[in-house]
């Protein structure tokens with residue numbers, strides 16, 4: 001059994017900050033934990049705008065605090081995000097994630113699991129690692 005706290009994933013190699021400052025991700029479960037997915041708490045900063053395209057991963061995201069929106073770039077639809085809202089990128093959906101008036105706290109699950117040091121590339125994707 002794995003027991004891990006958010007404090008243990010803060011201020012060390014499990015905490016990854018976006019190079020552009022838009023988000024911080026605390027990675028509670030990673031590939032080496034052997035669960036088959038990774039599990040993160042991500043803070044999306046208020047007012048930020050991040051184009052994302054996880055072409056190599058599926059991601060589910062559940063909002064537990066704050067507000068913002070997600071724009072589906074295939075349809076142009078914009079969905080508001082607030083606590084209790086989940087979105088799942090089941091089609092590797094290209095999107096723009098926007099922070100709202102206050103920081104958003106999201107719980108994120110990735111499959112395949114992240115190794116831990118990933119940051120977005122120019123397309124807003126994470127690379128796959130062997």
Ligand SMILES: CC(=O)NCC[C@H](N)C(=O)O
Pocket residue numbers: 023025026040041042052059061097106108
């Ligand atoms: C919601 C989202 O994808 N934000 C970017 C960071 C990502 N969740 C991560 O934890 O690496």
